[in-house]
Amino acid sequence: MPSRQAVVVVGAGVSGLACARVLADGGLPVVVLEQRRGVGGRMATRRIARTVVDHGAQYVTAGDPGFAALLRRLAATGLAEPWATRLHRYERGRLAEGGPAESGRVRWAFPDGMTTLAEQLARGLAVHRQVRVTAIRPARRSWELATVPEGGWAARALVLALPAPQAVELLRGVTGMGELAGTASRAAYDPCWALAAGYPDAAPPTWRGVFVGGGPLSFLCHDSSKRHDPAGTVLVAHATGAWTLAHWDDDPARVSGELVAATARVCGSWAAVPAWTSQRRWSYAQVREGVDAPWLLGGGHAPVGLCGDWCEGAKVEGAWRSGDRLGHALLERLG
Numbered sequence: 001m002p003s004r005q006a007v008v009v010v011g012a013g014v015s016g017l018a019c020a021r022v023l024a025d026g027g028l029p030v031v032v033l034e035q036r037r038g039v040g041g042r043m044a045t046r047r048i049a050r051t052v053v054d055h056g057a058q059y060v061t062a063g064d065p066g067f068a069a070l071l072r073r074l075a076a077t078g079l080a081e082p083w084a085t086r087l088h089r090y091e092r093g094r095l096a097e098g099g100p101a102e103s104g105r106v107r108w109a110f111p112d113g114m115t116t117l118a119e120q121l122a123r124g125l126a127v128h129r130q131v132r133v134t135a136i137r138p139a140r141r142s143w144e145l146a147t148v149p150e151g152g153w154a155a156r157a158l159v160l161a162l163p164a165p166q167a168v169e170l171l172r173g174v175t176g177m178g179e180l181a182g183t184a185s186r187a188a189y190d191p192c193w194a195l196a197a198g199y200p201d202a203a204p205p206t207w208r209g210v211f212v213g214g215g216p217l218s219f220l221c222h223d224s225s226k227r228h229d230p231a232g233t234v235l236v237a238h239a240t241g242a243w244t245l246a247h248w249d250d251d252p253a254r255v256s257g258e259l260v261a262a263t264a265r266v267c268g269s270w271a272a273v274p275a276w277t278s279q280r281r282w283s284y285a286q287v288r289e290g291v292d293a294p295w296l297l298g299g300g301h302a303p304v305g306l307c308g309d310w311c312e313g314a315k316v317e318g319a320w321r322s323g324d325r326l327g328h329a330l331l332e333r334l335g
Contacts, residue, residue, distance in 0.1 A: 005031045006334065008145060008155040010133050010170075013041025014316055015308045015323035016161025017121035022327025024125055028334060031155075032125055033147065035132040038115065039122050042285065043316065045113030046196070048278050051224070051231040052113040053196045055280045058209065058221045058236065059083055059107035060117070060316040066324060067317040071108050079116050083109035083226055084208040090220075090266045091213035102211070109226040117316070136170050141301045157303040157330055161323060163189065163284035164291075164310045171304075180298045180306065183291055187310035190241025191248065192285030195259040196223065197274035200232030205267060216243040216262045235271065237263050241286065252279050287314035295326035303333055 009020045012034035023030040038044070044056035062068035074080035084107045088097050110116035128151075135146040136158060145153040160167040164187035171181035210220040218240045224230035237259050239247075247255055256277045264272035287310045296306040305326045309315060312322035 005029050005153070005155045007031075007157045007159060007330065008033060008143070008153055009159040009161055010145075011041070011159075011161035012036075012039040012118065012122065012127055012129070013161060013308070013319065014043055014118055014121065015319040016159065017118055017125070018320045018323030019159050019161060019305070019307055019327040019330075020125050020323075021121050022324055023330060026327075026331045028331065030125070031153070032122070032127040033131045033133055033145075033153070034127060034129050037129055039127060039129075040115045040118030042282065043114040043118050044280075045115040046278065048196060049198050049200075049231060049276050051198075051227060051234060053223055053234055053236065053278070054109075054114045054221075054226070055194050055196050055236060055278065056282065056285075057114050057316055058219070058223070058238075059109050060114075061103070061105050061107055062317060063105070064317050064321050067320050070320075074110075074117070074120060075108075079112070079120065080108050080110050081226075083107050087209040087211060088207045089213065090210050095207070095210065095266065097207075107209075111226060111228050133170065136174060138175060138302060143302055143304070157305070157334060158299070159305045159307065159326065159330070161307050163308065164306075165189075165284070167306050167308075176300070177298065177304065180296055180304065183293070183296055184306055184310075186289065187287065187291050188289040189284040189310075190286045190288050191244045192218075192241065192282045193239040193244045193247065193255050193259065194280045194282060194285075195237045195239075195256055195263075196278045197235050197237070197260060197263065197271070198232060198276045199235070199271065200275050202233045202270050204230075204233045210266060212262075212266060215265070216240060216258060217266070220263060220266055232275075235263060235267070238285075241288070244281075244285075248281070255279055290314060295322050295329065297326065297329060297333075303330060305330060
């Protein structure tokens, strides 16, 4: 039976792992609970048809100095690489370099998949997978957690590194958590149907990624361009939030067919007949409206912290920064 911890972090996405990393490096005992089998959240990678495919986040940028330093350390061992500096735009039937959504900043990727970042942050941490937190209860200067499977978890401090609606669900009805829950409830997300499609015999496109204007797609990624030895050409298509909502309950085969057709309109007829497809439906894919705070912290003598990309900007580096800063704030609070 697990014993009482200094800190329990709920959620092994980038934000939760960044927070746990700071706490562990600062000498505080910390446990991470993750309801899925893998770590990383939307930094998600699958192995399909002899290759790895990123079906969540496609790349990261590094405007934050701390996050940039982390990427440089990973690059020194070959785990991260600069991937693209200029992306393309498809609008009104034309494909061109650049466009309104193009920042010109370096995009980083991971040859072994985007999950690499989370796996590296998790190294040496006590991460318990397939543990779902169903309720939190205040106790005397601590928190007790109800989980499936049952684990008897308790901690001096609690971190909810979750999409805002999931954090709000755990906080709702807990004495003294109304203000924290109310602030988090202001965050809003767009969902996303994501499609991966493989073309073993197709020549790879010359572009790395395309922002798509109009139609069901928002972004199209040349995923196999991130791999050192790709098994053919692999494309990943992300649908817009509006299209995803309209087709949320559609049969996956129908969704796949419509997204393949949209991909072919951008790429050409060769993309209309993939050898394989794989789809994933993301409920909390993109932050549409965040909260104007780097993290949220309450709870008095038994602190509760909330962190995520909905606090620090709707990007992977924002999620990392939010967790990293909350970790340092908790170190100061807990001494």
